[in-house]
Amino acid sequence: xxxxxxxxxxxxxxxxxxxxxxxxxxxxxxxxxxxxxxxxxxxxxxxxxxxxxxxxxxxxxxxxxxxxxxxxxxxxxxxxxxxxxxxxxxxxxxxxxxxxxxxxxxxxxxxxxxxxxxxxxxxxxxxxxxxxxxxxxxxxxxxxxxxxxxxxxxxxxxxxxxxxxxxxxxxxxx
Numbered sequence: 001x002x003x004x005x006x007x008x009x010x011x012x013x014x015x016x017x018x019x020x021x022x023x024x025x026x027x028x029x030x031x032x033x034x035x036x037x038x039x040x041x042x043x044x045x046x047x048x049x050x051x052x053x054x055x056x057x058x059x060x061x062x063x064x065x066x067x068x069x070x071x072x073x074x075x076x077x078x079x080x081x082x083x084x085x086x087x088x089x090x091x092x093x094x095x096x097x098x099x100x101x102x103x104x105x106x107x108x109x110x111x112x113x114x115x116x117x118x119x120x121x122x123x124x125x126x127x128x129x130x131x132x133x134x135x136x137x138x139x140x141x142x143x144x145x146x147x148x149x150x151x152x153x154x155x156x157x158x159x160x161x162x163x164x165x166x167x168x169x170x171x172x173x174x
Contacts, residue, residue: 007118008068010109011059016073017102018056021095025049027078028088040157041085048092055125062121085153086143093136100129135163 003011029045032038060070082088103125110119139160146152 003063003066003068003118004113004115007109007113007115008063010106011063011068011118012071012073014102014106015056015059015063015070016075017099018052018059019073020075020078021099022049022052022056023075024078024091024095025052027080028082028092031080031082032085032088035085037154038085038157040160041088044160045088055128062118066117084148086140089136089140089143093133093140096129096132096136100133103129138163 025045026049029042029049032042032045063070079091082091103122107119107122107126110116110122139156142156142159143153146156
């Protein structure tokens with residue numbers, strides 16, 4: 001079953017969104033790596049960038065498997081400098097909420113077009129976005145609790161890898 005032109009265009013737009021997310025998180029990781037004592041946050045965002053790239057590839061394979069043509073998008077340079085670690089997590093949550101909305105829009109389009117294969121394909125992304133939003137929100141809330149306390153920011157840097165592993169473990173155990 002072929003993808004409609006409208007669905008193909010929407011899925012290719014999602015390829016771009018996933019690529020942009022990967023690029024954004026890669027830029028964040030690079031900035032964090034230059035900040036002393038933030039190895040946990042750095043590792044988190046390098047892994048997050050890799051994960052978003054895998055999401056992009058999954059969309060590309062799906063498009064091509066459905067006799068479409070996945071298009072590799074041009075990307076704008078992402079922000080690569082932040083004043084505070086908390087700003088990174090505000091942007092992280094904002095980006096994940098935008099990705100969730102885009103996935104929701106794809107689900108709506110799939111249902112409207114009665115493209116049940118794409119609807120089924122998107123179910124995994126709905127679950128994934130729920131976890132991504134929860135992780136971003138949890139880390140932002142923790143950073144808001146510690147405020148400008150450098151010791152608190154440092155401790156959360158150590159905790160973030162465990163949080164990611166906990167969320168990843170939940171996904172793998174399903």
